[in-house]
Amino acid sequence: MTEVHDRPRRRLAIQELAEGRITREAVDAFLSAHSFPIVEGRNVTFVWRGHASGVNLRHWIYGLPSSQPFTQMAHSDLWHVTVQLPESSRIEYKFEVVRGPAREWIRDPRNDAMARDPFGANSVCHTAGHEVPEWTREDPDARPGHLEEMGFRSEALGSTRPVTLYYPARYRTSRRYPLLIAHDGPDYLRYSGVKTVLDNLIHRLEIPGMIVAFIESEQRLVEYADHEPHDRFLAEELLPGLERELPLEGRPSGRGLMGASFGAVGAFSTALRYPGTFGRLLLQSGSFAFSDVGVHERGPVFDPVVDFVNRYRDDPVRVAQRVYVSCGTYESLIYENRSFVPLLQAAGMDVRYEEARDGHNWENWRDRLRTGLSWLFPGPLWMMYE
Amino acid sequence: MTTAAKEAPVAKEPAAAGRRQVLLLGPQRREPNLAAELDAHGIDGPVAVVTSGWQEREDEVEELQEHLGGRTRPLRLHARALDAFESDGDLAGKHRERQEILRRMQRLYDVRLTHAMAAVAELDARPGEDDTLLESREAALKAVGDLDREHLLDIREVHERFAQPLDLANRKAIARHREEVAEIVRDSAALAIAGGHVAVLLNRLRLFDVVGALRQRQPVIGWSAGAMVLTERVVLYHDSPPQGAGNAELLEGGLGLVRNLVALPHAQRRLRLDDPERVSRLARRMAPRLCLALDDGGAVALESRGITSAAGVRTLDVDGTVREMSR
DSSP states (O other): OOEEESSOOSSOHHHHHHHSOOOHHHHHHHHHHOOSSEEETTEEEEEEESOOSEEEEEEOOTTSOSEEEOEEOTTSSEEEEEEEOOTTOEEEEEEEEEETTEEEEEOOTTOOOEEEETTEEEEEEEOTTOOOOGGGSOOTTSOOOEEEEEEEEETTTTEEEEEEEEEOTTOOTTSOBOEEEETTHHHHHHHSOHHHHHHHHHHTTSSOOOEEEEEOOTTHHHHTTTOHHHHHIIIIIIHHHHHHHSOBOOSGGGEEEEEETHHHHHHHHHHHHSTTTOOEEEEESOOOOOOSSSOOSSOGGGHHHHHHHHHHHHSOOOOOSEEEEEEETTSTTHHHHHHHHHHHHHTTOEEEEEEESOOSSHHHHHHTHHHHHHHHSOOSTTTEEO | OOGGGGGOOOOOOOEESTTOOEEEEOOSSSSOOHHHHHHHTTOOSOEEEEOGGGGGGTTOOHHHHHHTTTOEEEOOHHHHHHHHHHHOHHHHHHHHHHHHHHHHHHHHHHHHHHHHHHHHHHHHHSOOOOHHHHHHHHHHHHHHHHHHHHHHHHHHHHHHHHHHHHOGGGOHHHHHHHHHHHHHHHTSSEEEEOOEEHHHHHHHHHHTTTGGGSOTTOOEEEETHHHHTTSSEEEEOOSSOSSSOOOOEEEEEOOOSEESEEEEETHHHHSOTTOHHHHHHHHHHHTTSEEEEEEEEEEEEEETTEEEEEEEEEEEOTTSOEEEEOO
């Protein structure tokens, strides 16, 4: 668990150790006296103990070298590295332990805090000022909604697609609900804890009771990248199908699309192909890559995205009423997202843009949901006193 | 003591209007005390119950029935309103038109309020205690008070303007329901008003003239939004909303069965009671009405002579403190 000191001390803890007599006992005492990593003001010190030919800090902070070598403390098996990070930062990282030709990526054995994602799990560190929002944790007072899985036949995609529907607590067919369609549904549910977030925000009246359709794709890099059949599936099949079967508001202000990374591109391309259909967009760390000149360097999977965004940049049009955009400042996509916002505004959309000192990960996206959802779908907070 | 509190008026003693007893209770979900309070105040017999603040869940009164031992008489005002609007298109149209105007006025008031409250907060935050600064602070708060009063008058004017076209007293679609409601209320020992959506609740209570149906000394009990509508001013509040500055705003005048009091249910959750500046600001703005925090298990009883009993409730004072009230 991270040890946080708001203000830097005169000397860092690791410096104090280094300046003393390095013995096995001194290292033992140092390790048992602290939890790790140690945050002292902007300095974050990571340590690893063991025999290796090298140790590197691997992280996903755009702007810093993605691999930062540890130094071995003289006369010991303690390795350490100190990096500088601003306050209110949250980073995910791993250690790369090198033993001869073998390189092993491991989580920080001295830090229990970790975040899961589709590729496994990373260690997590935060600096002073960052807190995990309390509304992301289960609240025993919040009445839970429920999830139902269904298969939805899509002619556009030529297959039956799994869809998980979230129904709010106290769901009644006698009232009408907004509908939000979420890309990468299983990941949002598993890694962003979005069901708990929905339960809590609805309980707190910060968003209205709403139905959320979590969709998924086995070929997301294709289907979310300006793929006409995907967009047709959402707008011409899933949306009308759900509006036939469920008590939904059925108007643009009550329809939303959301997604992160490529999912945000899928949400936006659908909104662009069907302008005015979805009044609310929640776009997190969208992969809105573009090229002003020459060719982009993000690899062939981005080709259709760059074409798509370049076309939109040439002719930006209003596709929705309100758009919430967020991005981590430690993401490589920060430039693209910052560039995207004025385009949307110039096209006449009401845009809320938020940045956080975080990376391209599911907990960053989770931690932005309160602001995003409550702005797109304001709940009856001011009127309800039960 | 916050410096700005020096010139603030002293709160008047809250009291019930007329000769009836009024009980204001905290939220009932976690610590229901309705039945105990009825017993404690000798209120026996059937209770006419308004749950229209629950909107489409209005009829889900099983828990309430069980809590009161089966003596509830639901007035079903939400369902009655739906029926009236369905059978009288003209009524529905005029009602919708009025509500749209009221909503717009609320939004515009909110814009003005945001700026007026920003001035209050900025002046409060400036260091210094000199007379010029103190006077400026008071003037800024007075401007907010003036805006509040103006808003209430404007809202009342809209209600008056629509009174004749709506002509609720003589509309067939309403008259039948009013008679039925009045009969249930007359035959009940008391009227109990549950919480929920405060604007909907107030609207339905007025639509069917529930207060007009009360006997002279008939006790009235309200909890959460039900307590708010019984006062003279319905104040909406949340200090930490996900959007905006969290300035309390006035919705409109309430039913006025309780005077000199602002009911603040869920205060513990909705207000930053540990922030003396915010507490003081709200208390000064509402003065001379007393701000009363109504949380779980809280109860206060009022008669025309004032508060006769209070337990589990707290006052928000102009000096920024939050105090237990006990009588």
